[in-house]
Amino acid sequence: MSGTLYGVGLGPGDPELITRKAARLIEKATVIAYPALAGEASLARSIAADLIPETAREIAMNIPMTVDRGPAQVAYDLAAVAVRAELDAGRDVVVLCEGDPFFYGSFMYLYARLKAEYAIEVVPGVTSMTACASVAGLPLSARNEVVTILPAPIFAGSETDGGPARVLEQSDTVVVMKLGRHFGVVRAAIDAAGLTDKAVYIERASTPHEVVLPLSQAPEKAPYFSMILIVKGADPWL
Template sequence: MERNERMSGTLYGLGIGPGDPELITLKALRILQAADVVAYPAPEAGDSLARRIVAPHLKGGQTEIAIRMPLTVARFPAQAVYEQAAEDLAAHLAAGRSIAVLCEGDPFLYGSFMYLFGRLAEDFPVEVVPGVSSLTACAAALKHPLVSRNDVLTVIPAPLDDETIGAKLLHTDAAAIIKLGRHGPRIVALLKELGLAGNAHYIERATMPEQRILPLAEVDPASIPYFAMILVHRRGEQHFMEFQS
């Protein structure tokens, strides 16, 4: 398909933040309310978290497209789902309609929007609006700085194997372990084995009404949800004390 920016609508990838509706940026809010079509990821059954985040800001009267997909690790990303969604969105764009695609956190930080971006960016005008990421939201909620001075921060997806995670933890100043869920028990055990459990801070569902912050020792590993994060700093409380002197 040849790009025709004069006739085509624009595809917007909107970062809408980690959960608190007030953490959407002014730019994302403006585009959200002006778009002809609002699309968002959703589970195969049930409500969309992304739509729930922006619900207070929706003006009504817009076409809504729920991109329903399996959220199990074994079936994600669901390529067929994204192929079909890209075709559906392309039809609206070709007709001159603007589309706001909602993405929790930031679109280009493990965001599902990138799978649509890869399929549509060559044929239609696209604008990506960054959002407040879960990394910064968790640090703010925990009241614990991520990094300072020349610290190196490593983002570690929990599905990686123990050897890889252990090596990354031992060769960085600070780490954010994400995508916990069913990997929670293994990650908690690994942190204890490496002697880093005392330097770890646990939070789940940051900025949402269900937010919980617990000492790692009090966390039930078997109940850790996907939307949970563990922040670790090798200097532990010494890192925090540096800001008090």
């Protein structure tokens, strides 16, 4: 019989936000897989490090972070081959994923490649979005309010299509994720929409390196693991 593949969400970075189910699976794992940038330590592994058995076989999936999707697709193809070999040998594989596996999570690419052949269980995790809302003290939505999530790269074309600008204007709450090198154009769009005073900048939520600031006071550069929350507060919370 083939093994079972588990996609395990680890939450945004604080090990205490790992769910009990995820912790149990990791502690019992015989094979652990996780994404990593070539030549760098894996963030996913560092979150769960205290739970990983010393006897577990580890598969580091080296995923390049490039604009071109081709290299990453090849990397996931190779990772699927390595994971498939373990599953075919009857061993369960626990794949670690920052945040939630199906919310901008790396696990979804393995899932797409293996779902037709193997039993797979996805264990949800605390998302970076909800972690950021918590540390910023900003309820994301109430009653019929609309929340829109925007990946920062789409702002690069906002001068021509105007899509992000319309979303900024129309949504009650806007979450802009994966800032990185796109931070400048995102910040300019928010300022042009007159929403800077309602925007909060958060980076590395729930970790020792957490930063929470009004957008007007944010640094000039932002890491990939950062986001902006815009909560217009139309609904009376009290």
